[in-house]
Amino acid sequence: MSRVVYLDNNATTRVADEVAAVMLPFYTELYGNPSSMHAFGGQVARHIAQARDQVAAILGADPTEILFVSCGSESDNMAIRGVLEANPDKRHVISTRVEHPAVLSLCNHLRKRGYEVTLLGVDGEGRLDLAELRNALRPDTAVVSVMYANNETGVVFPVEEIGQIVKAHGAAFHVDAVQAVGKLPLDLSQSTIDLLSLSGHKLHAPKGVGVLYIRKGIRLVPLIIGGHQERNRRGGTENVASIVGLGRACELARAALREENDRVRRLRDKLEDGILHSVPNVRVNGNREHRLPNTTSISFEYIEGEAILLLLDQLGICASSGSACTSGSLEPSHVLRAMGVPFTASHGSIRFSLSRYNTEAEIDYVLEHLPPLIERLRNISPFWKDYQEQLAKRS
Amino acid sequence: MWEYTDKVKDHFFNPRNVGDLPGADAVGEVGSIACGDALRIYLKVDDQKRIVDVRFKTFGCGSAIAAASALTEMVKGKTLDEAMQITNQQIADFLGGLPPEKMHCSVMGREALEAAVANYYGLERKHLEEEDEGRIICHCFGVTEGLIRKVVRENNLNSIEEVTNYCKAGGGCQSCHMDIEEIIHEVRQERVETPAKQPAREQRKLTNVERILKIKEILEEEIRPSLQQDGGDIELVDVEGSKVLVAMRGTCASCPSSELTIRWAVEAKLREFVAADLQVVEVKS
Incomplete structure (x- = not known):
């Protein structure tokens, strides 16, 4: 394949070379089972312990609070279902309308199982109304699950403020931080968060590994019942290579946090400002102040997102869209709908998400090629002409 | 990622007959920005009722643009009567097939053509729908019973999922699924009964x-x-x-x-x- 400009890092990221390098030995000579009694297997356990320390360090947590799982979705599921099963008398769950499907679909499932679920709305910039949360909390609320940062818009929720409200009501507080870890500084030792989910492949570790942070003292019923691994909280032989890789990735992310915040943010802003200046009738979705440094969701009015992606793809530019057609569903992104983004804009929304591997030259390349491509699609769109005729009439 | 055929890609990247047609004899438009796709088609028709020129504009995804482009190529040079014989399946076939979830793009092409021909004869949109025209089954996408019945009949559909793929009905809040199921059932009954009653000459019900x-x-x-x-x-x-x-x-x-x-x-x-x-x-x- 020729040139690839990868701007879809909220979907998945490239495995860092340093990460791949530390993983390889566990596929070759270090294949022992960490639970084995012999030294050959036992040595592997030490590497898992090291990875646990590395993950704990980026979260500001104690290593005993780190549980390795298979992915972000498992982590979310275990947190919410684990709390519910451990508190059978509490039948109420609170979450938001803009969660990742890993939480949202689970909420729908729980509803069918007789639980009551309250989904909090967001305003036009994707922000929660904390008064709505206060009103929603009940004595039988078992868990409140809120994402740290939104995967589509990058909007960051005021997690600590939320946590204080939740803790005052005695519910468990779960945070899906899949998009936040490695992009925002975290310190769970000074936090109200009880449970936190992260996913390896969003921070340059491989797919197939995730973490659930469980604050000491929080009771959870395991999701996977099996062996004694993970101190009896998750059965199943450890995915050693990936766990080791995730540990290394967390270490790298911790070191690169500043770069992510400065250089990546600068590139993102350059891309965003460049598009806003060169293309008419575009809008940024979500609050621009409280936002991940790497994400921008931009709507191109009067055209459709899949068509934009196909033309970008032809140029080797990878992005994603909240349009209906890209998902296989027929409605545009639930996040943009919850925000009340009008149809003229939601169908034409494109998400660019950067990483530390992106370069300024790549951003220049996108800024050079995107405007004519948008114009080309608008010339095909009947609504663009209608809009311009309306404009002409008005002036 | 959708598996598009080379023909779909070709018609998306190089759409034929895009644009406006000043002095067009007929315009047909279906869809809306809310639904996520829309197609406007312009026809120039001579006294022999032959389509001598055609243009389109589409708001929609890759396959919507490709289906519209394909349609314009298919109708050019045909009489209105001949053009009206084109089915949505033929549009899809022309493109070497469409992903099942994208078949509604071909239906949209067929609908826009009907709207244009209706417009040529000075007929109104309401004539496009069948007897039960007024009843909207899927409120999320504004799909009438008439259209659902038609896609089920013409494409031999058997499930709600297929109906959604062909005309979007049922793809939103899903509250109309029971109604769609009923329509599928009724058309299926029709299929069982038709061969006995109907003489061979009428191949399909007229729109x-x-x-x-x-x-x-x-x-x-x-x-x-x-x-x-x-x-x-x-x-x-x-x-x-x-x-x-x-x-x-x-x-x-x-x-x-x-x-x-x-x-x-x-x-x-x-x-x-x-x-x-x-x-x-x-x-x-």
Whole structure:
């Protein structure tokens, strides 16, 4: 394949070379089972312990609070279902309308199982109304699950403020931080968060590994019942290579946090400002102040997102869209709908998400090629002409 | 990622006949920005009712643009009657197939063509829908019972999922799934019963536009000339479901036996050539 400009890092990221390098030995000579009694297997356990320390360090947590799982979705599921099963008398769950499907679909499932679920709305910039949360909390609320940062818009929720409200009501507080870890500084030792989910492949570790942070003292019923691994909280032989890789990735992310915040943010802003200046009738979705440094969701009015992606793809530019057609569903992104983004804009929304591997030259390349491509699609769109005729009439 | 054929990609990356058509004889438009796709098609038609030029504009995904482009290539040079014979499946076939979830793009092409032909004859949009035109089944995407029935019938659909793929109905809040299921069931019954009752000559049920065009044609060619010989005339006012509303003109307007003319000449002919359930009603203007 020729040139690839990868701007879809909220979907998945490239495995860092340093990460791949530390993983390889566990596929070759270090294949022992960490639970084995012999030294050959036992040595592997030490590497898992090291990875646990590395993950704990980026979260500001104690290593005993780190549980390795298979992915972000498992982590979310275990947190919410684990709390519910451990508190059978509490039948109420609170979450938001803009969660990742890993939480949202689970909420729908729980509803069918007789639980009551309250989904909090967001305003036009994707922000929660904390008064709505206060009103929603009940004595039988078992868990409140809120994402740290939104995967589509990058909007960051005021997690600590939320946590204080939740803790005052005695519910468990779960945070899906899949998009936040490695992009925002975290310190769970000074936090109200009880449970936190992260996913390896969003921070340059491989797919197939995730973490659930469980604050000491929080009771959870395991999701996977099996062996004694993970101190009896998750059965199943450890995915050693990936766990080791995730540990290394967390270490790298911790070191690169500043770069992510400065250089990546600068590139993102350059891309965003460049598009806003060169293309008419575009809008940024979500609050621009409280936002991940790497994400921008931009709507191109009067055209459709899949068509934009196909033309970008032809140029080797990878992005994603909240349009209906890209998902296989027929409605545009639930996040943009919850925000009340009008149809003229939601169908034409494109998400660019950067990483530390992106370069300024790549951003220049996108800024050079995107405007004519948008114009080309608008010339095909009947609504663009209608809009311009309306404009002409008005002036 | 969708698996698009090379032909789809070609028609998306290099769409044929894009743009406006000043002085177009007909415009057809379907879809809306809310639904996520829309198609506007312009036709230039000569006195032989042949489509001599065609343009389109699409708001939509890759396959919506490709399907519209394909349609324009398919209708160019055809008479309106010939063009109306094109099915959504033929549009999809022209492109080497569409992903199942994208079949509604081909249906949109077919609908826009119908709208344009209707527009050419000065008919309104409401004539596009079948008998149960008014009833909207899927409120999320504004899909009528008539359209659902049609895609189920023409494409042999058997599940809600397929119906959603073909016309979007049921793809939103899902509250209409029971209704869709019922329609599928009814059409399936039709399929079982049809072979026994129906003679082979009628391959598929006429669409409303086709039916109206046929009625017009029969009136023009079979009925008006004989009435005109006696200084009378007849005019088609409207078609509402199976009701054909006509107005009598000239000597016919005051003729005491016009009722008989309508019953025995007009209605009988229309029933013979168009559909057995037609009923002709005279409106006084």
